[in-house]
Amino acid sequence: MRANVIELSPIQPKFQVEKIFGIDSRYIMPILITVILLVGQISFGILESYPQTITAILISVIFEIVLSYYTRGTFPHLASAYISGISVGILTRSPEFWTFALCAAIATTSKYVVRVKGRHIWNPSNFAISIMLLIAPFAYSTLSIQWGNNLYAMLVIWTLGSIIIYRLGRFHITFTYVLAFVFFAFIRSFINDQPFLAEIAPLTGPMYQLFIFFMITDPATTVRSSKKVQMFIAFMIAFAEMLLRLSENIHAPYFALFIVGPITNLIDIWWNSRKAKAKPATATN
Amino acid sequence: MKSFKQFTLIILFIGLLSIPFFVKKYYVTEKKISIDKESAMKRYGFYFEEVAEKSGVNFSHSAPKLDTKVENIMPIIASMGAGVAVADFDKDGWNDFYLTNSSENSFNSLYRNNQDGSFTDVAKEAGVADLNNVETGVSMGAVWGDFDNDGFEDLLVYKWGKTELFKNNSGKNFTKIENTNFPEWANINSAIWFDYDRDGLLDVVLGGYFREDLNLWNLKDSRIMPESFEYAKNGGRKYVFKNLGSGKFEEVSEKLGIKSNRWSLALGSTDLNDDGFPDLFIANDYGVSELFFNDRGTRFIDVGENSGVGFAPKSGMNASFGDVLNQGKQAIYVSNISEESVLLQGNNLWMPKPNTNGMNLKFENQANNFGVEFAGWSWGTQFGDLNNDGNLDLFVTNGYISAEKATSYWYDYSKITVGNNAIIGDAANWGKIEKKSLAGYQQKKVWLNDGAGKFNDVALSVGVSETFDGRAVAFADLWNRGVLDVIVAHQNAPVLIYKNTVSPENNWISFELEGEKSNKSAIGSSIKVFWNGQVQKQTLDGGIGFCSQNQRRLHFGLGKNAAPERVEIRWSSGKIQIIDAPAVNKVHKIKE
Numbered sequence: 047m048r049a050n051v052i053e054l055s056p057i058q059p060k061f062q063v064e065k066i067f068g069i070d071s072r073y074i075m076p077i078l079i080t081v082i083l084l085v086g087q088i089s090f091g092i093l094e095s096y097p098q099t100i101t102a103i104l105i106s107v108i109f110e111i112v113l114s115y116y117t118r119g120t121f122p123h124l125a126s127a128y129i130s131g132i133s134v135g136i137l138t139r140s141p142e143f144w145t146f147a148l149c150a151a152i153a154t155t156s157k158y159v160v161r162v163k164g165r166h167i168w169n170p171s172n173f174a175i176s177i178m179l180l181i182a183p184f185a186y187s188t189l190s191i192q193w194g195n196n197l198y199a200m201l202v203i204w205t206l207g208s209i210i211i212y213r214l215g216r217f218h219i220t221f222t223y224v225l226a227f228v229f230f231a232f233i234r235s236f237i238n239d240q241p242f243l244a245e246i247a248p249l250t251g252p253m254y255q256l257f258i259f260f261m262i263t264d265p266a267t268t269v270r271s272s273k274k275v276q277m278f279i280a281f282m283i284a285f286a287e288m289l290l291r292l293s294e295n296i297h298a299p300y301f302a303l304f305i306v307g308p309i310t311n312l313i314d315i316w317w318n319s320r321k322a323k324a325k326p327a328t329a330t331n
Numbered sequence: 332m333k334s335f336k337q338f339t340l341i342i343l344f345i346g347l348l349s350i351p352f353f354v355k356k357y358y359v360t361e362k363k364i365s366i367d368k369e370s371a372m373k374r375y376g377f378y379f380e381e382v383a384e385k386s387g388v389n390f391s392h393s394a395p396k397l398d399t400k401v402e403n404i405m406p407i408i409a410s411m412g413a414g415v416a417v418a419d420f421d422k423d424g425w426n427d428f429y430l431t432n433s434s435e436n437s438f439n440s441l442y443r444n445n446q447d448g449s450f451t452d453v454a455k456e457a458g459v460a461d462l463n464n465v466e467t468g469v470s471m472g473a474v475w476g477d478f479d480n481d482g483f484e485d486l487l488v489y490k491w492g493k494t495e496l497f498k499n500n501s502g503k504n505f506t507k508i509e510n511t512n513f514p515e516w517a518n519i520n521s522a523i524w525f526d527y528d529r530d531g532l533l534d535v536v537l538g539g540y541f542r543e544d545l546n547l548w549n550l551k552d553s554r555i556m557p558e559s560f561e562y563a564k565n566g567g568r569k570y571v572f573k574n575l576g577s578g579k580f581e582e583v584s585e586k587l588g589i590k591s592n593r594w595s596l597a598l599g600s601t602d603l604n605d606d607g608f609p610d611l612f613i614a615n616d617y618g619v620s621e622l623f624f625n626d627r628g629t630r631f632i633d634v635g636e637n638s639g640v641g642f643a644p645k646s647g648m649n650a651s652f653g654d655v656l657n658q659g660k661q662a663i664y665v666s667n668i669s670e671e672s673v674l675l676q677g678n679n680l681w682m683p684k685p686n687t688n689g690m691n692l693k694f695e696n697q698a699n700n701f702g703v704e705f706a707g708w709s710w711g712t713q714f715g716d717l718n719n720d721g722n723l724d725l726f727v728t729n730g731y732i733s734a735e736k737a738t739s740y741w742y743d744y745s746k747i748t749v750g751n752n753a754i755i756g757d758a759a760n761w762g763k764i765e766k767k768s769l770a771g772y773q774q775k776k777v778w779l780n781d782g783a784g785k786f787n788d789v790a791l792s793v794g795v796s797e798t799f800d801g802r803a804v805a806f807a808d809l810w811n812r813g814v815l816d817v818i819v820a821h822q823n824a825p826v827l828i829y830k831n832t833v834s835p836e837n838n839w840i841s842f843e844l845e846g847e848k849s850n851k852s853a854i855g856s857s858i859k860v861f862w863n864g865q866v867q868k869q870t871l872d873g874g875i876g877f878c879s880q881n882q883r884r885l886h887f888g889l890g891k892n893a894a895p896e897r898v899e900i901r902w903s904s905g906k907i908q909i910i911d912a913p914a915v916n917k918v919h920k921i922k923e
Binding site: 094177179185239240244253291 | 348670671673677739
């Protein structure tokens with residue numbers, strides 16, 4: 047009977063245990079995003095301003111510390127808050143300070159409020175940016191420009207990002223999404239009679255570098271099922287994005303992840319809890 | 332306990348989400364009401380009536396039709412013209428104005444002031460009408476300046492093509508000056524006269540938009556677009572032509588240290604750092620603005636980044652100067668693009684930083700604090716005291732392409748603007764615009780300065796309701812009444828003239844300068860008017876704003892029962908002249 051026992055342990059993301067390049071893997075993503083920010087800022091001045099980005103990072107970190115103490119009584123690991131803050135700092139385009147602060151605060155707070163069975167179901171910065179676009183369009187927009195025109199700089203970021211993501215065991219998600227995006231760009235180009243390169247252009251911009259390396263691969267908010275399921279979901283995000291783009295939604299990638307992410311996570315949570323319930327019964331058979 | 336914590340977290344979360352609903356009211360500055368003239372006069376002290384047609388001005392701008400290789404985005408490329416320049420070209424004491432057109436075989440117009448409230452287009456008989464054709468290019472704008480110091484304002488017409496200079500023959504007609512050394516072909520979108528070396532001869536700066544090797548009617552391929560939306564350096568070059576006298580000019584930009592291939596849409600010159608020499612500001616599309624301080628007429632020093640104005644890249648389409656706090660220092664206003672939730676660049680109001688001066692003068696963007704940040708897709712703007720209350724107000728035109736209503740090219744635009752150089756740089760990769768609008772049908776802004784650091788939009792209340800795609804704006808006292816009227820040129824639409832009626836209780840004073848050692852037009856000369864413990868500085872421009880030039884007369888509102896104690900004229904030659912307690916409510920004609 048032992049042979050009939052089904053293994054239900056979800057795939058554990060490698061970052062929890064592994065060291066990469068001799069560095070605790072939890073620091074890898076903060077380091078990568080910091081490098082992207084510094085290279086972009088020093089080369090082209092990509093940020094709205096240093097103070098605004100620092101505001102976003104500080105607010106995110108402060109909220110993380112306060113909320114962690116308040117809810118758990120523990121000092122949190124700050125990598126996640128740092129990534130959220132810096133993502134908001136880069137992706138937010140607004141002349142205001144309060145939009146950076148509010149977006150960062152919403153991102154971090156969402157992790158503590160919107161939870162299902164102990165898991166948060168939205169990527170925090172994706173959630174906050176999508177919400178800000180909906181509730182504060184008069185003062186808030188997102189990164190919508192190319193950083194400079196250096197193809198090599200872009201290739202370096204893509205290559206470095208891909209290697210790191212691969213070592214973290216998340217490359218299949220990024221790769222699937224990119225392939226699906228290109229495929230759907232072709233479909234959109236055909237349907238709308240628009241240049242294919244116009245449809246594919248967004249993928250060459252910095253917003254997508256952050257989107258594909260940091261948002262859709264976020265271990266905390268992606269399904270913990272098999273790689274195939276994760277790839278299917280990346281495909282579905284690209285599909286939802288295509289539908290939104292066909293209706294000329296300018297912020298399609300954010301809203302696609304905003305919609306698909308929690309739905310798949312909820313299914314994942316439900317599926318895993320169902321299996322977990324089934325496991326003892328199966329084991330006793 | 333756990334549920335209490337969860338409850339407080341939810342309250343916190345809801346509180347955060349509700350913040351925008353409370354903040355939003357501070358962003359709605361526009362009074363969405365049209366009120367009658369009497370109420371507007373009572374409330375704001377002025378009112379505009381649109382009188383173009385009534386005054387005999389039936390000019391309508393039309394766009395060029397360029398090479399079919401860029402047909403897919405023709406309206407985006409061919410939307411940069413519609414200029415207006417004011418001068419009293421016949422020296423009869425009444426302001427006339429010149430309007431540029433941009434379609435092939437269209438005519439420019441020179442409206443002579445009939446002194447009875449009407450204008451007559453005399454461009455054809457004066458010889459400055461027929462300038463737009465495929466062979467020599469089409470007009471983008473014009474600037475008046477007495478380059479030969481004969482006392483009559485000459486006319487420089489800059490084009491996507493061959494820039495042309497016309498000598499004014501005693502106010503009767505014009506003769507084209509040949510062999511000026513101006514480029515045979517360049518896609519010039521901005522030009523100003525200034526006397527950078529104070530030799531008494533007007534020099535000229537030309538700002539290129541598209542590269543000068545491109546003939547937009549005969550393209551080799553469609554790779555003509557910016558290499559980046561905010562970091563492009565593949566636009567047209569800048570030219571500085573030193574006036575050698577006798578209609579000859581020498582190109583000296585490299586010698587002076589002005590090297591730029593950014594996409595210039597507006598030039599402005601004034602003595603920002605108060606050293607007696609005119610500085611140069613360039614508002615660039617697809618990139619940062621540039622500021623050059625004049626090193627005593629020998630060279631220009633690029634201080635864009637150091638001064639603070641040249642760091643954050645935007646889509647500069649205008650540069651204008653205004654002493655908005657009456658402190659004897661001019662701020663720089665640059666218009667950019669603002670579209671809710673899509674692209675919120677915000678316009679810039681670069682205020683001089685306290686305790687900085689000379690070559691170390693720095694600026695900080697105070698557009699948000701002053702309430703002049705979000706206007707739309709902004710183009711020409713001008714500062715001027717519209718109600719004579721003593722504070723400089725701000726008129727801003729908006730709107731890019733008004734085609735079919737309820738359509739938008741914003742989505743297509745947002746796709747391509749993030750694209751890499753290899754994609755964005757080729758017009759063929761841009762989505763077809765067809766009949767779509769892009770930031771179309773936008774309201775103008777008439778921002779009234781309260782003198783305490785806040786501007787309030789009163790456009791609709793004072794009679795400015797038209798939503799054509801605005802480009803050039805020029806201020807002029809068209810009927811010699813001691814007020815500033817407004818001429819607005821529009822892309823693919825009629826020119827509008829807003830006749831201003833101002834409450835008579837406010838005093839004013841105006842000055843017409845005539846240079847002697849300075850250039851005859853006195854371009855670059857500044858006047859400071861001191862009254863009631865405040866001082867306002869204005870500079871006589873040789874072209875300012877997007878494809879615009881204001882009247883020669885410098886007009887100062889003073890407020891109720893107010894009179895200047897002292898007026899200081901700083902001539903462009905460097906000479907300083909003081910006038911004590913000049914009479915109010917009159918135009919003072921002053922010779923150097």
